[in-house]
Amino acid sequence: MSTSVKSKAVEREQLTDNHHSGEEKIITRRQTAVYVYEAPVRLWHWITVFSIITLCVTGYFIGQPLPTQPGEASDNFLMGYIRFAHFAAAYIVTIGFIGRLYWAVVGNSHSRELFFPKFFVKAWWKEVWHEVRWYLFMEKTPKKYIGHNPLAQLGMFFLFIVGMVFMIFTGFALYSEGAGQGSWQDTLFGWVIPLFGQSQDVHTWHRLGMWYLITFIMVHVYVAIREDIMSRQSLISTMISGWRMFKDDKPD
């Protein structure tokens, strides 16, 4: 991975040199594939996908339960299984999220993109604006990016990271009610309930959070497919293989 980044850096230098010498011709170059998403990141991504699907479906049916089951209470445990699946998926997604935070520390530079958008870099905001224009069909060609483009970083941070943290905190606060006072869930997250008012308020906010994440997923999936088709680099296969392919050899 480090070699590919280095090769890119060299290419960049050549491009600027050519630019300074005032050459007008379009410089072509060969861009090799770049290894962007390391295995733990990809694994985390897909675990999170399946966990969140489970959480949304089960969560929806916790708030609006399925029709009444026939027979004796002792013959059924539907709500119990739904809640078990919800809690199990919640633990998986939370442990995964903590693991992902750890990987942001030890992983490659792209593993940090989601957590630290460059809010204080003016050039970064310029590129956000460029991406916005690209999405409004005001730019003919998008830029090339090895990792996330700045607009994507912004979206991932506010829709996904903030949404996930919110759901983990409110979710574990609600879970602590069942786990009981004095449990570690209560010690760590119990304070969230009076912060929102009372338990019913936290339930309402947690459900709004679900719809927030569903909205994120819709945008995320659409944009990933669209970028895969219309941008100048691979998107979907990258999250499977880890390698970013570029479709043309033109400059950024």
Next chain:
Amino acid sequence: MSQLETFYEVMRRQGITRRSFLKYCSLTAAALGLGPTFAPRIAHAMETKERTPVLWLHGLECTCCSESFIRSAHPLVKDVVLSMISLDYDDTLMASAGHQAEAILEETMQKYKGKYILAVEGNPPLNEDGMFCIVGGKPFLDQLKHAAKDAAAIIAWGSCASWGCVQAARPNPTQAVPIHKVIKDKPIIKVPGCPPIAEVMTGVITYMLTFGKVPELDRQGRPKMFYSQRIHDKCYRRPHFDAGQFVEQWDDEGARKGYCLYKVGCKGPTTYNACSTVRWNEGTSFPIQAGHGCIGCSEDGFWDKGSFYDRLTDINQFGIESNADEIGTTVAGGVGAAIAAHAAVSAIKRAQHKGE
């Protein structure tokens, strides 16, 4: 009212035998969730401690807390009021009235400075300088602050004193506030409920008198012994919840079979109280047992959490009455439509530039 008289002496004077006294101590220990070893400790405390006076103030309230209190079965309120505590001032229960009553309040406050327990039923309105609640010719707010100054501890009876309850519900014209918004320098024990369960009320007082300290409180100031679990956690209909068997309509088969009231808005899963264990009226029943969902009366702002019969709370801030799912589907639908439109334009643009 002798200053040296102990609880035990008062009880004996009232003709209670030692045997009955010891039984009572065991019963109280059990009611408080304490082990058998605590019964002798309670007995010892009652034999040696002098009675602690309780001043009971009434602010903006409906007296449902008092009504509940006098129906206590274990320990009998007769024992509590007449023997254990010296309820020196309670303008609803006391014999004297007017200036005489107010004089007793002052006398007790001076005599037992820093020792008495202040029990507050109701809450003070702050609007118009507190003129919406006048006691003895003065705003209740003044009386509350005055009586709280030298109290050892304060008990907030009911949801009014604890959270604000009905008079603090939107739009709260009198600006009624729970007492912890006014008194900040004293330990406040919240005993919420509209009203609280009688045995919970007497249990809290008994604990404080016996052990001379505030019971262990949760994060929001409620005694853990009665408010650490939700109605739902100990509900006898819980197996129907786990099985997924619900009352869908008030007149359906599920209602007749006593299924879970979750879908018709029971607030048991979000309400901390002892109703499903202690129950009401000497353990006779409680709302869910009577076939109606819990309305969450011991929770903060329960009047403002939408209908008692909705599972998902209406969110009025959005201008229209809609719950989280209605808002969510609207937003998701809007985003979906936007995505479809964007995708269509993208496809057209791509077709236009094909081959470039």
